[in-house]
Amino acid sequence: MSYLVDVATLARKDLRLELRARDTVPAMLLFVVSALVIFHFALPEESSGPAAVGLLWIAILFTALLGLGRAFMAEREQGLLDGLVLAPCDRSAIWLGKTLSTLVFLLLVEAIALPAFALFFDGSRIGPAAIAGVLLADLGIATVGTLLAAMASASRARELLLPLLFLPVVIPLLVGGVGAAVEPDPARYLGFLGLYDLIFAILSWASFEYVVTE
Amino acid sequence: MIRARQLGRRFGDKRVLAGIDFAVRPGDFVLVTGPNGSGKTTLLRLCAGLAAPTSGELELELDRAEIGFLGHEPLVYRELTALENLDLFGRLYRVPERRERIGMLLERFGLWEDRCERAGAFSRGMLQRLALCRTLLHEPTLLLLDEPFNALDQEGAALLERELAELRAERTFLVATHEPERLGALASGRLALA
Numbered sequence: 001m002s003y004l005v006d007v008a009t010l011a012r013k014d015l016r017l018e019l020r021a022r023d024t025v026p027a028m029l030l031f032v033v034s035a036l037v038i039f040h041f042a043l044p045e046e047s048s049g050p051a052a053v054g055l056l057w058i059a060i061l062f063t064a065l066l067g068l069g070r071a072f073m074a075e076r077e078q079g080l081l082d083g084l085v086l087a088p089c090d091r092s093a094i095w096l097g098k099t100l101s102t103l104v105f106l107l108l109v110e111a112i113a114l115p116a117f118a119l120f121f122d123g124s125r126i127g128p129a130a131i132a133g134v135l136l137a138d139l140g141i142a143t144v145g146t147l148l149a150a151m152a153s154a155s156r157a158r159e160l161l162l163p164l165l166f167l168p169v170v171i172p173l174l175v176g177g178v179g180a181a182v183e184p185d186p187a188r189y190l191g192f193l194g195l196y197d198l199i200f201a202i203l204s205w206a207s208f209e210y211v212v213t214e
Numbered sequence: 215m216i217r218a219r220q221l222g223r224r225f226g227d228k229r230v231l232a233g234i235d236f237a238v239r240p241g242d243f244v245l246v247t248g249p250n251g252s253g254k255t256t257l258l259r260l261c262a263g264l265a266a267p268t269s270g271e272l273e274l275e276l277d278r279a280e281i282g283f284l285g286h287e288p289l290v291y292r293e294l295t296a297l298e299n300l301d302l303f304g305r306l307y308r309v310p311e312r313r314e315r316i317g318m319l320l321e322r323f324g325l326w327e328d329r330c331e332r333a334g335a336f337s338r339g340m341l342q343r344l345a346l347c348r349t350l351l352h353e354p355t356l357l358l359l360d361e362p363f364n365a366l367d368q369e370g371a372a373l374l375e376r377e378l379a380e381l382r383a384e385r386t387f388l389v390a391t392h393e394p395e396r397l398g399a400l401a402s403g404r405l406a407l408a
Contacts, residue, residue, distance in 0.1 A: 002308070005305070006305075006306060009302065009305045009306060010306075013291070013294070013302050016293075016294065016298070017291060017293045017294070020293040020294075020332075021293050074291055074292075074293070078287060078288075078289070078290075078291070078292060079285070079286075079287035079289060080287075080289055080290075080291065082264050082283075082285065082287070082289060083289035083290075083303070083348075084306075085263075085264065086262060086263070086264065086278060086281065086283055086289075087278070087303065087306035087307060088277065088278045088279035088306070088307060088308070089306050213263075213266075214264075214265050214266040
């Protein structure tokens, strides 16, 4: 029970920081909408619907990357990870709290991005299966992305390291998300996304302590 | 409480601590002195569990909840107020009667009037006072203080001296300082790093 209280405390702290500083969600929003506008003009009119869905997923992944790059900014710039690591709470609570706040940021951004996609492209592609795919992929992005963001934040080459670590690991999410939106049998892809989330959530939860301590 | 045998720490090719031996018993007040780069901060970080030794052994008979660490950085969120910062750490450390304890510390360190100001708006001295509040919040058994008088004005320094004198009998201290004479009366030992 106290573990969940710690997680809630840490997630609430991140949401409060974002409410004050507003330096992550607005940047993500601006990026995703700009990317969709550019894709709208870049994609030839006779292009297929699945191609547009693929572009949506590229926009989502790079937007998530932008948010993840800022996930540990306060901790990195002010040495605050030391303060959190010193606290007697389970260190995985730091990961879970950050994962939850990242998930909230992603959902907020997608609440704008998906209607924007429907406006610029074929709106019929955003059905219940596509939305379920986005939600499941968000879970995977937040869980594994937070772990990788913590790893990269300790490095001087973090801006380079995070995409190098993150993009190959989330290719299955891209496949699952696009598949759920365009294939006639989305259940197979949704199941795959769920399995990915479960495996990477367990791996990230178990390994976070080793990422933040020597 | 702390026992180090041939404790060493390297950063790449650079050796910062070279095989030191020392022991800190409950109730000790040990000053860690030495020139810049001699490893004072590294030693405190090792004792706090924030870094691992690259050679030798370090035994610590405490768990994290019993350690109070004051480092070079104040370890507070600049976008949160003084009150929110202490509340955050108070929750994570499960401080009993958290609000009362936070109020008492803010009063004692002269920050009560500024409790609703964001830490980012604080001067360096005020941040150091807030960092001291954070360090003492959970009433740690072992205090690891790295240059605690840094950035404090005369009033703040006098306040801290009084606070340390009050806590001297009940706590164990490992204090890295360039001003050992300031704490000479409280000290029970000195660890001089070369």
